[in-house]
Every structure is written in C-alpha cells, then in structure tokens.
Amino acid sequence: MRSDPTAPDLAFTSLTKRFGAVVALDDVTFTAPPGTVTALVGPNGSGKTTLMRVALGLATPTSGQALVAGRRYRHLDEPLTRIGALLDACALNPGLTGRTHLRWLAAAGGVPAARADALLEQVGLGAAARRRVGGWSLGMKQRLGLAVALLGDPPVLMLDEPMNGLDPEGMAWFRGLVRGLRAEGRSILLSSHLMRELEGIADRVVVLNRGRIVADTSMASLLADGPDTGDRPGLENAYLRLLTAPAQVRS
Numbered sequence: 151m152r153s154d155p156t157a158p159d160l161a162f163t164s165l166t167k168r169f170g171a172v173v174a175l176d177d178v179t180f181t182a183p184p185g186t187v188t189a190l191v192g193p194n195g196s197g198k199t200t201l202m203r204v205a206l207g208l209a210t211p212t213s214g215q216a217l218v219a220g221r222r223y224r225h226l227d228e229p230l231t232r233i234g235a236l237l238d239a240c241a242l243n244p245g246l247t248g249r250t251h252l253r254w255l256a257a258a259g260g261v262p263a264a265r266a267d268a269l270l271e272q273v274g275l276g277a278a279a280r281r282r283v284g285g286w287s288l289g290m291k292q293r294l295g296l297a298v299a300l301l302g303d304p305p306v307l308m309l310d311e312p313m314n315g316l317d318p319e320g321m322a323w324f325r326g327l328v329r330g331l332r333a334e335g336r337s338i339l340l341s342s343h344l345m346r347e348l349e350g351i352a353d354r355v356v357v358l359n360r361g362r363i364v365a366d367t368s369m370a371s372l373l374a375d376g377p378d379t380g381d382r383p384g385l386e387n388a389y390l391r392l393l394t395a396p397a398q399v400r401s
C-alpha cells in the first residue's frame with residue numbers, strides 16, 4: 151500500500167493504550183513536524199516508550215491511531231525508508247559483531263551492505279565494527295542503534311533515550327548528528343530525561359504525564375516561561391511546573 155504524500159510524517163490521533171487497569175496513553179494527539187526536533191518528556195511510566203512502540207506496530211492501540219506518512223506501520227511499503235527507530239540499544243545478540251548485525255538488518259531491508267559500512271563510519275564505530283557487541287559499552291550500542299535507525303535514510307526518526315551512555319564527546323557528536331538530520335528536513339521525535347541536553351537540540355516539547363499530554367509547545371516559549379535558575383535548567387523548571395499545571399499548554 152502506498153503512503154499518502156500529503157499526510158504528516160508522524161501523527162498521533164486520540165491515541166489511548168491500556169494494559170489491563172493501567173492507562174499508559176490517554177487520548178494523545180500531536181504531530182512531529184518536518185525539519186523539527188520534538189522532545190518527548192515525562193516522568194517514568196508516563197507512556198513515552200509505549201507511544202513509540204504503538205507507532206512501530208509493536209503494541210496495538212486500545213483506540214485512536216499512530217500514523218507514519220498517513221499509514222499504520224504494518225501497512226507501509228518499505229517501512230525502513232519511512233521511519234527509523236532506536237528503542238532499546240541493548241536488544242542485540244551479544245555474539246554478533248556490529249558489522250554483521252548491521253549488514254544483516256540491511257540485507258533484510260533491501261539496503262546495500264556498503265550503506266551499512268558507511269553508516270558504521272558515520273556513527274564513529276569504524277574501528278570497533280568487527281568486534282562482538284557483547285563487549286561494547288552502552289554508548290557504543292547507542293551509536294549502533296542510531297546506525298540501524300538511519301539504514302533506510304528515512305524522513306522520520308524516533309529515538310527513545312538515545313543520549314543515555316554517551317560520553318561528553320559522544321553527546322557533542324550526537325547534537326551535531328541531530329542538527330544535520332533536522333537541517334535535511336526530517337521529523338525527529340526524541341525522548342529523554344536529560345533536560346539540559348534537550349534544551350540544546352529540541353525545537354518543540356511534548357510533555358506526557360500519566361499518559362496524558364500536558365504540553366505541546368515550542369522550546370522557546372517554555373524557556374521564556376521557565377528561565378534557568380543556575381541550579382536547574384530552564385526546561386526542567388518549566389517541566390516541573392507543567393506536571394502540576396491545571397490546564398494543557400498548546401501553541
């Protein structure tokens with residue numbers, strides 16, 4: 151089935167997901183615009199990973215929908231070329247080398263092995279690529295996960311806590327990578343608890359609390375409302391206030 155070229159790249163509409171009595175997502179509606187880094191933030195258990203899993207067809211919505219280029223994930227033709235995701239960098243076979251892992255996924259998705267090799271260089275794993283991933287650090291696994299997400303050169307990227315485990319140099323590298331991907335017009339949805347880092351790379355912020363959206367607004371407006379207090383980043387101040395705010399913030 152062909153995708154709808156006029157549809158938003160990534161859109162969530164009235165999305166609700168229950169696990170028994172637990173309401174993981176409650177009537178969530180927002181889009182991740184192109185050429186924009188959208189930060190997805192919220193307390194532990196607020197539904198961020200569940201939202202991404204639904205978008206990838208790994209969890210079925212109770213009601214509402216998550217659409218990629220106007221289609222449910224499982225109805226996409228060539229999904230690797232539509233959306234790339236990093237959900238759990240440690241979900242790897244420890245006995246495989248990074249190169250074998252990435253080449254295998256490339257072959258499965260019809261992507262040339264040469265692209266997999268080029269991506270390993272791009273994410274800084276050229277020297278480690280022939281070593282087994284079982285011995286890799288978390289930061290190295292995150293870099294491999296980013297290479298996987300980029301395999302199909304997709305216009306949408308969904309990254310769940312991609313900065314965990316990156317060293318300061320890795321963090322600076324990641325910022326540059328994300329800015330480059332944004333400049334290419336991609337829609338990037340990125341979850342993290344690292345407020346200071348998000349301030350430096352995100353344009354928009356979606357805040358989830360107990361599965362509900364409490365804010366979907368620009369980083370600039372949040373920072374204008376919650377200035378840096380020295381001990382705490384402005385985004386963290388604004389975020390903490392939003393968790394107890396009486397009304398949803400949308401702009």
Ligand SMILES: Nc1ncnc2c1ncn2[C@@H]1O[C@H](COP(=O)(O)OP(=O)(O)OP(=O)(O)O)[C@@H](O)[C@H]1O
Pocket residue numbers: 169172173174192193194195196197198199200201
């Ligand atoms: N497969 C599942 N079965 C039952 N409950 C689940 C399942 N997956 C998620 N949940 C529940 O859904 C809620 C949202 O979890 P989710 O992992 O999406 O939160 P999160 O915002 O990603 O949290 P964190 O910041 O800790 O990663 C939690 O209450 C969680 O326990």
